[in-house]
Amino acid sequence: MAKDIGKAIEKSAPGSKKTYERSSKVLAQEIVGTVNFSYPIYIKEAHGSRVVDVDGNEYIDLTMGFGPHILGHAPKVVLDALREALDRGVQWGLHNPYQEPLASLLVDAVPCADKVVFCNTGTEASMYCIRAARAFSGKSKIAMFEGGFHGAHDAVLVKVDPASPVDRPTYYTMGQGIPKETLANTMMLPYLSDAAFDLIRKHKKDLALVMVEPVQGSNPRLDQGEFLKKLAEVCRESEVLLMFDEVITGFRMAYGGAQEFFGVTPDMAIYGKAPGGGMPLGVVAGRGDVMEVFTRQFDIYRDDRTGGPSIFTAGTFSGNPMTMAAGTAVLTYLRDHKGVYKHLAEQGTRLADEVNRFFAQEELPGQMANALSMFYLRVQPGPMVRTARDIDRSMKAADDLVTLHMLQHGVLVPPVHLAYISAAHTVKDVDTVVDAIKESFLEVRQQGHI
Numbered sequence: 301m302a303k304d305i306g307k308a309i310e311k312s313a314p315g316s317k318k319t320y321e322r323s324s325k326v327l328a329q330e331i332v333g334t335v336n337f338s339y340p341i342y343i344k345e346a347h348g349s350r351v352v353d354v355d356g357n358e359y360i361d362l363t364m365g366f367g368p369h370i371l372g373h374a375p376k377v378v379l380d381a382l383r384e385a386l387d388r389g390v391q392w393g394l395h396n397p398y399q400e401p402l403a404s405l406l407v408d409a410v411p412c413a414d415k416v417v418f419c420n421t422g423t424e425a426s427m428y429c430i431r432a433a434r435a436f437s438g439k440s441k442i443a444m445f446e447g448g449f450h451g452a453h454d455a456v457l458v459k460v461d462p463a464s465p466v467d468r469p470t471y472y473t474m475g476q477g478i479p480k481e482t483l484a485n486t487m488m489l490p491y492l493s494d495a496a497f498d499l500i501r502k503h504k505k506d507l508a509l510v511m512v513e514p515v516q517g518s519n520p521r522l523d524q525g526e527f528l529k530k531l532a533e534v535c536r537e538s539e540v541l542l543m544f545d546e547v548i549t550g551f552r553m554a555y556g557g558a559q560e561f562f563g564v565t566p567d568m569a570i571y572g573k574a575p576g577g578g579m580p581l582g583v584v585a586g587r588g589d590v591m592e593v594f595t596r597q598f599d600i601y602r603d604d605r606t607g608g609p610s611i612f613t614a615g616t617f618s619g620n621p622m623t624m625a626a627g628t629a630v631l632t633y634l635r636d637h638k639g640v641y642k643h644l645a646e647q648g649t650r651l652a653d654e655v656n657r658f659f660a661q662e663e664l665p666g667q668m669a670n671a672l673s674m675f676y677l678r679v680q681p682g683p684m685v686r687t688a689r690d691i692d693r694s695m696k697a698a699d700d701l702v703t704l705h706m707l708q709h710g711v712l713v714p715p716v717h718l719a720y721i722s723a724a725h726t727v728k729d730v731d732t733v734v735d736a737i738k739e740s741f742l743e744v745r746q747q748g749h750i
């Protein structure tokens with residue numbers, strides 16, 4: 301393997317570099333920072349478990365669109381549904397018969413869902429869920445856990461100060477441009493700690509909603525079931541609404557998502573990614589009485605509050621037929637092919653076990669956090685990360701090098717991000733990924749970077 305990995309990739313992917321040079325003149329930001337590789341790779345097409353870059357290099361993809369492509373890239377069932385919808389026109393903004401079939405599939409599958417509302421992204425769903433919880437409860441504060449992520453709107457862009465006490469985390473806004481006052485209505489809770497329950501009880505009078513990722517994207521693991529059960533109990537007895545952010549876990553951990561997997565039913569849940577079949581989707585799901593705040597609909601000309609709380613929503617593309625058709629196709633397929641979940645669980649668990657065994661045998665500073673088909677590969681010595689406080693980014697340079705070596709071995713693993721396998725990843729693909737990780741770590745060590 302090449303000593304100078306950057307030069308080697310530049311040689312095999314010159315078109316990506318040229319695209320980057322053109323793009324950076326007109327794009328202030330490509331997509332989001334976490335998608336930036338230390339060598340830019342531009343993808344021109346994707347099928348099954350593979351993506352192809354603009355130079356024609358093919359990679360086994362572990363990014364999977366950052367989660368949506370649970371059946372792999374461009375599955376036939378979804379493409380057929382999209383083609384059928386496309387011929388009728390892509391968007392009308394008016395009521396259409398495409399929403400009800402997807403809504404019915406969601407209500408049947410999701411334990412907490414009496415009703416759902418569609419929007420276009422997980423971020424939008426998170427924003428609406430917070431608004432609905434505040435309207436329903438008449439309270440203002442929201443709480444979320446250290447290490448969690450709930451989209452890119454102001455109310456949730458909060459980061460814990462890692463120097464603050466674990467059981468009383470203090471926090472600041474993530475980046476500039478967010479008024480400090482936003483923090484007054486936000487609380488951060490310690491993850492996997494009973495101190496979180498004390499904070500919820502203490503602030504219950506002001507607390508409208510507790511948000512939790514049942515599996516944190518930054519920290520995939522499976523041993524938090526008891527914590528989630530206790531959290532639901534504490535929220536119930538404190539009369540604080542609980543929301544599961546299932547944007548990552550929904551229809552991925554199980555057909556009924558994390559709620560089915562852990563056997564815990566919150567009051568509300570939000571979805572995105574997988575149930576959109578690769579099209580932009582956001583969903584707010586919840587208990588019937590809470591979801592009434594959407595049904596009542598705020599009348600902008602007559603601020604009439606006699607009928608109970610109502611909220612305002614708007615979205616030109618919400619419930620558009622293309623997204624609805626893709627989502628209906630993927631959920632119908634998953635409902636009728638539950639074997640997909642067995643494959644994802646078996647292959648995902650095997651991948652992480654083999655890689656972690658190798659790190660231990662070779663005494664390498666690597667760890668692969670895992671929850672079924674979701675992974676986080678880190679260049680970090682043991683012990684395994686338990687909460688966000690344990691994440692050590694001091695070996696970031698080596699992390700970047702591993703990512704580049706993996707590209708040379710034909711595997712695209714996202715830098716600083718959760719990785720996924722899909723139903724289209726075969727046993728042989730997973731073998732190739734395991735070998736690529738092993739070889740990449742050994743090469744980076746041979747070159748003295750770890």
Ligand SMILES: Cc1ncc(COP(=O)(O)O)c(C=O)c1O
Pocket residue numbers: 366420421422423424426449450451452513517545546547548572573
């Ligand atoms: C747990 C979680 N919630 C919300 C979001 C936001 O979803 P979107 O990117 O569709 O806005 C994400 C995105 O990755 C997520 O991982």
